[in-house]
Amino acid sequence: MKAVVLAAGQGTRMRPLSESIPKPMLPVADRPLAAHTVDAAIEAGATEVVLVIGYEAETVRDYFGAEYRGVPISYAVQEEQAGTADAVNAARDHLEGPFAVLNGDNLYDQAAIDRLFDACPAVCAIEVADPSNYGVLSTEPGRDGSVTGIVEKPAEPPTNLANAGAYAFPADAREWLEVPESERGEHEITDVVARVIDEYDVTPVTLERWLDVGRPWELLEANEWKLADLERRVDGDVSEDATLEGPVVVEEGATVESGVVIEGPALIREGAEIGPNAYVRGATLIGADAEVGHAVEVKNSVISEGTSVSHLSYVGDSVLGRHVNFGAGTNVANLRHDDDDIRFTVKGERVSTDRRKFGVVAGDGVKTGINTSLTPGLKLTTGATTMPSETVERDR
Ligand code: TTP
Missing domain, CATH: 3.90.550.10 (Spore Coat Polysaccharide Biosynthesis Protein SpsA; Chain A)
Known part of the structure; x- marks a missing residue:
C-alpha cells in the first residue's frame, strides 16, 4: 500500500x-x-x-x-x-x-x-x-x-x-x-x-x-517521547571524568569534556561540545554543532543545531532554535511562584500549555545579553535580542 x-x-x-x-x-x-x-x-x-x-x-x-x-x-x-x-x-x-x-x-x-x-x-x-x-x-x-x-x-x-x-x-x-x-x-x-x-x-x-x-511545547513532548526510546551509545569523544547516566547517546564527532554530568535520556549530536563542568538532564536534545559550556545546566530542553549556551546559564523546559546565542549568565525561569500552569502565546492568544514547568521558546538567531533573566512561557521571535542584565517578561 x-x-x-x-x-x-x-x-x-x-x-x-x-x-x-x-x-x-x-x-x-x-x-x-x-x-x-x-x-x-x-x-x-x-x-x-x-x-x-x-x-x-x-x-x-x-x-x-x-x-x-x-x-x-x-x-x-x-x-x-x-x-x-x-x-x-x-x-x-x-x-x-x-x-x-x-x-x-x-x-x-x-x-x-x-x-x-x-x-x-x-x-x-x-x-x-x-x-x-x-x-x-x-x-x-x-x-x-x-x-x-x-x-x-x-x-x-x-x-x-x-x-x-x-x-x-x-x-x-x-x-x-x-x-x-x-x-x-x-x-x-x-x-x-x-x-x-x-x-x-x-x-x-x-x-x-x-x-x-x-505548538512548541508539543515539540518538547515529542522529544520527551522519542528520546526515551534511545539506547545508550557513545561514539563521540568523552572525557574520562565525565559521568554519563542512563540512556545517553553521544554521536561521533561530539565532545564531552571534563567534569560534565549527563543524565539520560539525552542525545548529543555530532559536532556538539559539552563542558567542561556542564550538567545536562533528560530529556534533552543537543543539536549538531551546538555548545553547552562551563557551569551551564540544561534540563528537558531542545537546543537546536549551532546554538551556544556557553557560560554560567540555566535552561529548563525550553526550545531554542538554530544559531541562538545565550550570553553568559542568561537564566530561564520555568516555574511560576503560584505553581499555575504556564501560558504561552499562540497566534496572538495566551493559552495554557497544561504544563507546570515550561521555560522559553527562542527562534533562530536569538541573542541574549549577559545576565538576562527570561520568565516562563516567553517567546523570543527570530533574531530577537536582549540587553545585558534585562529581565524579559513580555514576548518580543
Ligand atoms: P494543521 O496542523 O491543521 O496545519 P499546520 O501544520 O499548517 O499548522 P498550523 O495550524 O499551526 O498552521 O495540519 C495537519 C496536517 O496536515 C499537517 O501535517 C499539515 C497538513 N496539511 C497540509 O499538508 N495541507 C493543508 O492544506 C492543511 C490544512 C494541512
Missing part, C-alpha cells in the same frame, strides 16, 4: 520555530518530526511514500530525496494550504490501489499503524477523557463497531474516540477527494472519510499513544 504523508502546512502555531524551517522538519530526537511518520509508514509496509509538500518544500525534499530507507519517495506540491482533502488530492496522480494517509506532524504508536494498514478501510482513534475539542468518531455496535461518522467538536460526543488523523482508504477513495469547502473554509479529509463510511465498513483502530505536534 502507498502512504501519503501530509507535510505542506505552514505550522503557524509553531512560530517562531517554523519561520524558516517547516514544522515537519523540526528536530525530534535524531531526525525530523516527519521522518518519524515516514518511518511508521515504512515499518507498516508502505511500498512508496508520497510526501505532500508546500511551505518550505525544498527542505523536505532535500532530506528525504528519491529513496529513503530503501523505499521510493515521491512528492506532490500543494500550492495553497486549502485543507487536508485538498492536500491528498494534490497526490492523486501518484495513487492507485488502497492508500494510507498520515499527518507528517503526528507521532503514532507503531503497532496501531501496523493494524491500520492491515484493517483497510480503517481510521485511527485515540481514547480521550474529554473529546469535545476533537473530531469524534461515532461507532455502531450493530455493525461490529464500525465507524459510522466523524463529528467535529461535538457538544455531546457520541464516544470518547478522537480522530487521530491516520487513515487507510480503499482504492475508490481516490475518486472522492474533491469535497466541497467545510464551514471553516477548508476541503477536509473527514468529508472523504464520510463517503468511505457510506460505501464500506470502516474499522476504528485504537492507538495506545499519539501526539499531534502543533
